[in-house]
Amino acid sequence: MSDKIGVYVCECGPNIADKVDIKKILAEISALNEPPEKIIIAKKHKLLCSKEGQDFLADEITKNELTHLVIAACSPRDHDITFMNVCKKTDLNPYLYKLVNIREHCAWIIPDKDEATEKAIQYIRAGISRVTYQAPLTEKELDSIPDVLVIGAGIAGIEASLSLAGENRKVYLVEKTSSIGGKVTRFEKILPHQGTNLDIIQEKIQAVQENENIKVFTETEVEKAIGFFGNFEIILKNIHNEEQKNDFKVGAVVVATGFDLTDPEKIPRYGYGKIEDIYTSMEIEESNSKTGKILLKSGKPPKSAALIHCVGREEKGYCSRVCCNYMFKIAQYLKEKIPAIKITEFYQDLCLPNKADQEFFIDTKNKGVDFIRFKDIAVRQKDKEKFIEYTKMDGKKEKISAEMIILAPAIEPAEGSKDIAELLNISLDETGFFQEAHQKLNPVATSIDGVYIIGSAQNPKDISDSIIDAQAVGGKILTQLIPGVKLVPEVTVSEISDAFCTGCQTCLSVCSYGAIYFDEDRNISIVNEAICRGCGNCVASCPSGAAHAKHFTSAQIYQEVLEAIR
Amino acid sequence: MNNSDILVIGAGVAGIEASLLLADTGKKVYLVEKASLTGGNVIKYEDVFSNMECSTCMIAPKQQEVLQSENIELLTLSTVEKVQGEIGDFTVTINKKARYVSLIDCIGCGMCYEPCPVSLKNEFEQNLSEKKAIYVPCPGSLPNVPAIDPEHCLQLNGKKTCNACVEACAFGAINLSDKDEKIEIKVGAIIVASGFDIIDPAGFPQYGYGKYPNVYTAMEAERLYASNGPTEGEITLRKGDAPPKSIAIIQCVGREQQGYCSSVCCMYSLKLAHYLKHKLPDAKIYNFHSDWCMPGKYYQKFHQDVKEEGVDFIYSPVAKIKVEGNDKSLSIEYYNGKNEKEKLSADMVILSLAMMQGKDTASLSKLLGIEQDTKGFFMNQAIQLGSVDTSKPGIFLAGCAEGPKDIQGSITQAEAAVGKVMSYLS
Ligand SMILES: Cc1cc2nc3c(=O)[nH]c(=O)nc-3n(C[C@H](O)[C@H](O)[C@H](O)COP(=O)(O)OP(=O)(O)OC[C@H]3O[C@@H](n4cnc5c(N)ncnc54)[C@H](O)[C@@H]3O)c2cc1C
Ligand SMILES: Cc1cc2nc3c(=O)[nH]c(=O)nc-3n(C[C@H](O)[C@H](O)[C@H](O)COP(=O)(O)OP(=O)(O)OC[C@H]3O[C@@H](n4cnc5c(N)ncnc54)[C@H](O)[C@@H]3O)c2cc1C
Ligand code: SF4
Ligand code: SF4
Ligand code: SF4
Ligand code: SF4
Numbered sequence A: 001m002s003d004k005i006g007v008y009v010c011e012c013g014p015n016i017a018d019k020v021d022i023k024k025i026l027a028e029i030s031a032l033n034e035p036p037e038k039i040i041i042a043k044k045h046k047l048l049c050s051k052e053g054q055d056f057l058a059d060e061i062t063k064n065e066l067t068h069l070v071i072a073a074c075s076p077r078d079h080d081i082t083f084m085n086v087c088k089k090t091d092l093n094p095y096l097y098k099l100v101n102i103r104e105h106c107a108w109i110i111p112d113k114d115e116a117t118e119k120a121i122q123y124i125r126a127g128i129s130r131v132t133y134q135a136p137l138t139e140k141e142l143d144s145i146p147d148v149l150v151i152g153a154g155i156a157g158i159e160a161s162l163s164l165a166g167e168n169r170k171v172y173l174v175e176k177t178s179s180i181g182g183k184v185t186r187f188e189k190i191l192p193h194q195g196t197n198l199d200i201i202q203e204k205i206q207a208v209q210e211n212e213n214i215k216v217f218t219e220t221e222v223e224k225a226i227g228f229f230g231n232f233e234i235i236l237k238n239i240h241n242e243e244q245k246n247d248f249k250v251g252a253v254v255v256a257t258g259f260d261l262t263d264p265e266k267i268p269r270y271g272y273g274k275i276e277d278i279y280t281s282m283e284i285e286e287s288n289s290k291t292g293k294i295l296l297k298s299g300k301p302p303k304s305a306a307l308i309h310c311v312g313r314e315e316k317g318y319c320s321r322v323c324c325n326y327m328f329k330i331a332q333y334l335k336e337k338i339p340a341i342k343i344t345e346f347y348q349d350l351c352l353p354n355k356a357d358q359e360f361f362i363d364t365k366n367k368g369v370d371f372i373r374f375k376d377i378a379v380r381q382k383d384k385e386k387f388i389e390y391t392k393m394d395g396k397k398e399k400i401s402a403e404m405i406i407l408a409p410a411i412e413p414a415e416g417s418k419d420i421a422e423l424l425n426i427s428l429d430e431t432g433f434f435q436e437a438h439q440k441l442n443p444v445a446t447s448i449d450g451v452y453i454i455g456s457a458q459n460p461k462d463i464s465d466s467i468i469d470a471q472a473v474g475g476k477i478l479t480q481l482i483p484g485v486k487l488v489p490e491v492t493v494s495e496i497s498d499a500f501c502t503g504c505q506t507c508l509s510v511c512s513y514g515a516i517y518f519d520e521d522r523n524i525s526i527v528n529e530a531i532c533r534g535c536g537n538c539v540a541s542c543p544s545g546a547a548h549a550k551h552f553t554s555a556q557i558y559q560e561v562l563e564a565i566r
Numbered sequence B: 001m002n003n004s005d006i007l008v009i010g011a012g013v014a015g016i017e018a019s020l021l022l023a024d025t026g027k028k029v030y031l032v033e034k035a036s037l038t039g040g041n042v043i044k045y046e047d048v049f050s051n052m053e054c055s056t057c058m059i060a061p062k063q064q065e066v067l068q069s070e071n072i073e074l075l076t077l078s079t080v081e082k083v084q085g086e087i088g089d090f091t092v093t094i095n096k097k098a099r100y101v102s103l104i105d106c107i108g109c110g111m112c113y114e115p116c117p118v119s120l121k122n123e124f125e126q127n128l129s130e131k132k133a134i135y136v137p138c139p140g141s142l143p144n145v146p147a148i149d150p151e152h153c154l155q156l157n158g159k160k161t162c163n164a165c166v167e168a169c170a171f172g173a174i175n176l177s178d179k180d181e182k183i184e185i186k187v188g189a190i191i192v193a194s195g196f197d198i199i200d201p202a203g204f205p206q207y208g209y210g211k212y213p214n215v216y217t218a219m220e221a222e223r224l225y226a227s228n229g230p231t232e233g234e235i236t237l238r239k240g241d242a243p244p245k246s247i248a249i250i251q252c253v254g255r256e257q258q259g260y261c262s263s264v265c266c267m268y269s270l271k272l273a274h275y276l277k278h279k280l281p282d283a284k285i286y287n288f289h290s291d292w293c294m295p296g297k298y299y300q301k302f303h304q305d306v307k308e309e310g311v312d313f314i315y316s317p318v319a320k321i322k323v324e325g326n327d328k329s330l331s332i333e334y335y336n337g338k339n340e341k342e343k344l345s346a347d348m349v350i351l352s353l354a355m356m357q358g359k360d361t362a363s364l365s366k367l368l369g370i371e372q373d374t375k376g377f378f379m380n381q382a383i384q385l386g387s388v389d390t391s392k393p394g395i396f397l398a399g400c401a402e403g404p405k406d407i408q409g410s411i412t413q414a415e416a417a418v419g420k421v422m423s424y425l426s
């Protein structure tokens, strides 16, 4: 069959018409006509993107039974989608069309009309050359499973489960410890927002337990998770009984594995683990919520306490965001229980990013807590007395003694985050937290479609922000994984030709999405089209030329470039 | 009666994110934006901290998607006038101002600006440049279609007869008899994403804004640095021929008065310092700060990087800083870490001003029937446990309308609001 290529030049009002010689373009392009193999129809139009222009194009495609379409107009950024949609209304496959930009690339930047015209002709010829090497591509539809796996039953995982579970959607909530709730169940109070206690948390925990669409697995870990958005196969294993396994399928996975505190023993200058009555913030929270008391090892209430902020901040290279606030909370606990106590908070910066935080700080200060900004700090013991030796901002060295010392160790990603990352093929960033798909625009997604990260597993976060994250993942999954609605994966993906692949597996190592798997029996690599994003890494790295990116094949690019530089 | 259409108020990053997610499900979204363009404040910045990604490149694809989405009806130059009803069944009246230029016929060629005889201050450019009565706020505005300011257009305000723009337009896109419209829509839920404003520097005379020409707000500095801004990215002074040789950035202006930390100004001040070091490598840059607020995991690293670029950081209580001088040079009096009074001089001063509730917050809260908090922002219902709910079921908050936050936080909240809408309406 012969190619019948329609070439349509847009005047774009005066924008293109005044700056290039369209008549000349049409004449030269028409001269490329080589019937019967290659028939070229070249025409112009005043404004192809207008409704009238689009109807004209659709009519031309059908009437002339075009096999290929080339449009010479503006930037693909403006109207690629517009013209692909025109094709979709006709019998012409939208991947057999090519938009050539003669406005931004020629008319608008080249003052000399002849020169602009020449360049436009060259570009259009390149477009014609490319389009004949293009192949029709069709969208595929995949069935999807609406159910979701949530890993980690802290406040983030709990809220996510509640947002997601429903009549048509089951949630599997997996927790490695024996109970759900995470760190927040260890606190007596949740601050800075006054008047809250753990009732709301308990209500949420209960709601999870009573929800018949949420299946909770405690003392359980994920052993295997393979698949892609809409279709992951999951195997769970019981931590104490390796034999006890559960397997099921889900459409999405939410990682909510939370945080741990850095071990202050690793930073010897704080004396933790060596000197008596030095505690971490979490130890104080725990004993306080269990016994309602904060006491020295001797069983006596402390007469003085020093609260040291930012323990491990420098080492970690980031601020943990919640410790300033919870240290105020701990100071308030102490003041409530031991009104006569002398409290000094040693801080580096006060990080108060929420709109209510500053008030809470002022309130704490007004309760009689002293605040000292330090440059350097160390804890020393001398004759059973503990001293905090510090350098102030003006360089002066001072020291005070305190009976109790409370440290705010940096928040770090939960132990085992690395294993989870490997299991799901997602990345950790330079701070060790899970890496988001985009720092600004896509913070709860990851580089793998259908795998999400929420709560303090992504960044140190307070409870409010962890909950917002959980609701955000609700927003993502409820809009993108709808029961009964099929998923349409990207069509311009890579493919590997069986015949050329030598099985070297270079491509597996460069694919950031884990889209390529190796078929041991046939000794070839295969692209999973549901996962591939068409980035082309494998294409560039394959030593055998076996990998191709659909719609960006070497032949297509070569033919285009060949004409463009002729 | 359960209506599943949604109204989103404000087309900043938060409103855009919410609209796109909802539109993906086939729901109809009315996106109501007061300005003539989408993108909110973020499009004013050249780059965003801390990855220093080009701001336009980052959000233009999303703005474009809004324009191309079949399910989003974008109403620019529009505000909400009346809201009645309740969750699942709100009736909303929208006041849509005439644009005088057709969003369908205009191709954004810009031929109509030149002939317009009227010049006026361009507020989008922080009044650092002028625009015509027919204008787009800046190159790259989306939708890339001008609007006519009816108060200043000679034909429309009746001062003279003029038809210059209409004649210049080859596409017949301008219609001077366009009229304001009242549109009534029915929706099941509302997302309020009306953003923030910056506190007025006139309230802080000690820093000399308005008195000395070379004192700038951070937003002005953003536009000065922007390649699509009034100077095309050249750092120039209001008074003076040469670029500044020394620049002082003063953080936390207005924090004490507002009673909260704005949570992004430390970071954007670092960004400004980094910008300036980049364009004016030999300039001396001073940064007056109080405690650093750097709550993101990548933020402290950025602080470290900027420090290494050679910016002078001075910890000093902002309340005791004073800016004095004249048209040409400025002197900054401050207290150093030893609580001693010191002075230094600078050619340019930049004030990092507190973020505050958007100008329309009070009126919107009244007509939506939702509460404001003690700081003036919209109040979220269960602040103790993180929430995008307002005091009224079916109305949700997203972005800086709820309180100061960075882009990441605004986006997350928008997605959370969508999560809420989806669980209510599906
Ligand atoms: C001392 C202290 C006091 C604080 N006080 C406050 C306060 O007053 N107000 C406030 O807003 N915030 C406070 N915070 C912060 C608060 O703790 C966090 O915001 C919150 O716990 C984050 O919840 P999360 O669900 O992300 O993580 P987590 O609470 O850490 O929960 C994660 C859950 O995942 C489980 N898990 C981990 N790995 C796996 C795995 N591989 N498989 C299965 N399960 C796994 C864990 O066992 C845990 O149950 C405080 C923090 C500290 C350290
Ligand atoms: C100088 C400066 C620099 C910054 N730099 C960064 C940075 O580099 N990185 C970063 O992460 N964050 C930065 N931020 C913060 C960032 O600007 C905000 O996080 C972001 O703009 C919030 O988006 P939003 O959609 O909530 O609000 P906005 O951007 O304020 O958008 C709100 C929209 O609503 C519209 N609107 C208002 N009222 C109405 C009404 N009544 N009816 C209809 N529409 C209405 C407005 O016109 C606007 O389009 C910076 C802030 C400042 C002040
Ligand atoms: S939140 Fe406060 S205590 Fe914690 S690391 Fe940041 S500045 Fe230090
Ligand atoms: S790099 Fe090429 S040859 Fe090697 S496994 Fe991949 S496709 Fe096959
Ligand atoms: S009609 Fe109005 S907008 Fe148009 S050119 Fe005249 S003054 Fe300018
Ligand atoms: S109104 Fe007309 S002249 Fe003005 S930008 Fe639009 S198309 Fe061009």
Ligand code: SF4
Binding pocket: B251, B252, B253, B255, B260, B261, B262, B263, B264, B265, B266, B267, B290, B291, B292, B293, B352
């Ligand atoms: S973010 Fe920084 S500059 Fe802004 S108010 Fe808070 S501490 Fe001050």
